[in-house]
Amino acid sequence: MEFKENEPIYLQIAAHVCDQILLGKWASEDKIPSVRDLAVTFQVNPNTVMRTYEQLQNQEVIYNKRGIGFFVTPDAVQKVKAQRKERFLQQDLPAFFRNIFLLEIGLEEIQKRYEAYKTENYEQEIEQKP
């Protein structure tokens, strides 16, 4: 497993866990791999995975049943989405704004392109939505 060098490994593993939850591979109330199993998978120190799980517990994405293991919380998907949205609005959006400001791209053009992008890539999902 290759890790990025500019982000702590425990956060990269947290992102991996959250991805599994968003993808529905690990559903709510599912038991997730033990600290040891995940450490073996990623070939990292178990203390690193412990730190990941502690953080996800604080964020109420997973919870600990003493002596049994870690489980996905019922509203984990909403929790992960809310956090990622927050991070996007805080970090990525300002950079995006800066770019469109410097390049003088109007919001109307962005809107038009966004609609086109949605129909191109997510047509089926949009139709399914009530």
Place this chain on the structure above:
Amino acid sequence: MIEIENLSFGYSRKSLLFRNLNLKLQEGHIYGLLGKNGAGKSTLLKNMVGLVSPMEGSCQVNGFDSCKRQPAMLENLYFIPEEIYMPSLTAKQFVANTAPFYPFFDEDAFYRYLSEFEVPTHAVFSKMSFGQQKKAIIAFGLATNTSALIMDEPTNGLDIPSKVQFRRIIASALTENRCIIISTHQVRDLDSLIDTLVVVHNREIVLNESLDAISERLTFTTIPESEALQALYAEDALRGKQAILPNVMGNYSKVDMELLFNAITSGNTSVTGILQRPHYEQSL
């Protein structure tokens, strides 16, 4: 777990390898012991396990003086030296002869590790290749379940797939009451396993710090030649300089163990200075 106090040791009185050396290692961690050739890594490990006796000071494992070699201390400690002697026994015979000394030995785990390492169980150890022998003894050492496991250059002689297996097995073997010490030159082999770095240099322990604490205080990055003056330590790289800077912004960067090691052993005191400074001073 392992406590070394004011240790002085040398193979002759005239040239000491260590003078007043202090070191405390705790359970639940994987320590990476680094030092130049001849700095005394292996000798330090030999002091820990009681293969040599300190001239002054003490070295204790689980509260027992190592140099007294009491059974109560030895049964809870396993040492894998860099060069190993393997008898002409099969795995099963080796277990019958050696495992009774280790009350927490787990035979199933031993065979499981052997099969993970792809070491044949029916073959005689002494007839195997060096790499296979090394893996066999690592498998045995892990299966003894001793609270201290000390390995001198364990990845030497291991082929590429074995190194991955080694990392997986070590990751599975660390528990809260186990202390794993690995001396190595191949830091990249063990990159994300080691949680604490210990560096021996000039007869002393110059660093004993968790990687988390190191990355909190130092930034490892590549900078253009023109900014090299701001760096605590810099080495020429393909583009610009590989450098260590104080971590003022609180951003994360992965600890480049080789660069840090070179900085420390080149006599650069600004890097160790920042690492040794207590936390409250840093915020000022």
